[in-house]
Amino acid sequence: MRNDFFYWLKSYLGFSRKESKGFVLLIPFLILFGLLPSALAYFKNRKAENLFLSYQGRLDSLEDLGVQLVSSPLPTFNPQDTVKSTRNQRQLENINRIPFSEADSITLQIVPGIGQATAGRIIKYRENLGGFHSKSQLNEVFGVNGETAEALWEFFEFQPGIYRKININDLAVEDLAKHPYISYGEAKVLVAFRKQHGRFTSADDLLKVKIFKQEWVDKIQPYLNFD
Secondary structure, three states: OHHHHHHHHHHHHOOOHHHHHHHHHHHHHHHHHHHHHHHHHHHHHHHHHHHHHHHHHHHHHHHHOOOOOOOOOOHHHOHHHHOOOOOOHHHHHOOOOOEHHHOOOOHHHHOOOOOHHHHHHHHHHHHHHOOOOOHHHHHHOOOOOHHHHHHHHHHOEOOOOOOOOEEOOOOOHHHHOOOOOOOHHHHHHHHHHHHHHOOOOOHHHHHHOOOOOHHHHHHHHHHEEOO
């Protein structure tokens, strides 16, 4: 039987006798590694099941005694684990929350996760835009994720306001393209359309340029001045 198996390995797989012996020795380890994940999952599930049964037994015992539970008897199921605690509460109590529009690159660095470089990018982006009209615009700044943005609004008040608008009927291509929402190519199209068809009177006029989507027009509309 053994010789037949070695002959089969040699005929169909090209194994030498030495390679066949090594392969035979390797088979038990391959089987072991194949069964190991299933075994670990089995013992993990058994442990979780036993823990749940123990937990349920404690609940039943307490209920039999007329005890009304306000939290779990097991630390594993502590509901406080899912409650988001207010970060840096002591630090927040010691500062005056000023409007975000008044913050500079120095004061922004009080926010956890915001260093000198990130603070500089936030201020520069706010200045290039001409002000924020929505909190979500902060997520457009490179290096700012959702958690950092959420932390910033704990330290600063948000007051929507746009203090500088784009004179879309007067600016040249280069000046239009300085706004974060307008690429150089889009600026060229705007100026070319303006020269050919006259001044824009409203944001709807931008939709006459067939390549522009409604989403882009809605995004840039708050920053447009048609006077």
